[in-house]
Amino acid sequence: MVIVFVLLALAVLVTANVYLWRRLFRDTTSGPGRVRRAGAVLIAGGWILAVAALVGERTGAPFWLQRTLAWPGFLWMALSVYLLLALLAGEAVRPLLRRFLRKRAAADTPVARPEPETVPAGAPAPRQPDPEDGAPPPPDPSRRLFVSRVVAGTAAAVAVGTVGQGTYGVLRGPRVKRVTVPLARLPRRAHGYRIAxxxxxHLGPVLGRGFAQRVVDTINATQPDLIAVVGDLVxxxxxxxxPAAAPLAGLKAREGSFFVTGNHEYFSGAEQWVEEVRRLGLDPLENARTELxxxxxxxxxxxxxESEGHGPDFARALDDRDTTRACxxxxxxxxxxxxxxRHGVDLQLSGHTHGGQLWPGSLLAAAANPTVAGLERYGDTQLYVSRGAGAWGPPTRVGAPSDITVVELASTDA
Incomplete structure (x- = not known):
């Protein structure tokens, strides 16, 4: 099954990129030449860089090489997605534009009035040409080329603009979002308690120390009572x-900063990172509980x-607690x-989904997660899912802006 899936994915990828080459380079040129060859090199080379960036990150390639590959490779990955979507949308526009150009050309062409033909007496009248006779005139090559260039140029502009705006949104840093969550078991004196x-x-070859500092500054500006770092830090x-994570030592909250692992920590050496965040002043909660x-x-x-024998253990973290207290x-x-x-938690704080990160990725995220972003209730338990502060792979977000959320707890007795 794995081999079948890989072959199917490869077939889809190749088909999509052949389509990109045809619409962007073959259909916009009048014949074989440098532009078509350059287009093939660009598309193939972009995906070689993208795959190399992914493999380099997973295999722990020299960090300088990861950084060299990451920017062009991951940005090409995002650009390809929106080039494909824009060109597919252009398929609906293409026949409309051709029809418009035909009508305009017909309106601009003067109608030649033929001279009356002299017919000898007694001869049958000449047959008038029937517009329905014969095949329609062949399409004008110059018109077809013009339409292809307009659609391809527009698609390229839309894709570049979309990726550019989405990348700027990530690099400028996350915005603060505020959510109020009422908890039935929260005492009145804790009303208004703020958790950042x-x-x-996702600190890595693209997002580094400067990005970490922006995240820390944004969190500290909210003056939270507690900071919850909910995984996928690196x-x-x-x-x-x-060195990129060093600014986390500057996090400030009245009752401290806490950390749990995400799946990417287990790709990056989770045990070492747990010790590192502890050294930076965060308190790792490894299947553990603290009574505030x-x-x-x-x-x-x-x-x-779970693959390393360190999976989630809800019983260890939550059993034997005082169930009259909020959790x-x-x-x-x-x-x-x-x-x-099942363990009677009042509120779960999560991330992981990125809100889909690149639309329409939110549709895939919704298929794999009960909640993609925001606050929802499951029985007596509420779940809040952050879209996350950074980005994985392409440093780009479309339709899923990054955030740091200040969750304000509210007592129902207040």
């Missing part, structure tokens, strides 16, 4: 990314940790909500 929730920062080793003055805060490892759970993936419901 940040997930999916894409790389402590050796390569320790007004509620319990618990955290579970990510599901990806907030940090768990990277929204699918962990079902275990949270």
């Amino acid at each position: 929730v940040v997930s999916d920062i 894409d790389g080793s402590v050796k390569d990314l320790g 003055p007004w509620f319990d805060l618990a955290g579970v490892n990510d599901i990806a940790g 907030v759970l940090m768990a990277h993936q929204p699918v962990q909500i079902h275990d949270a419901v």
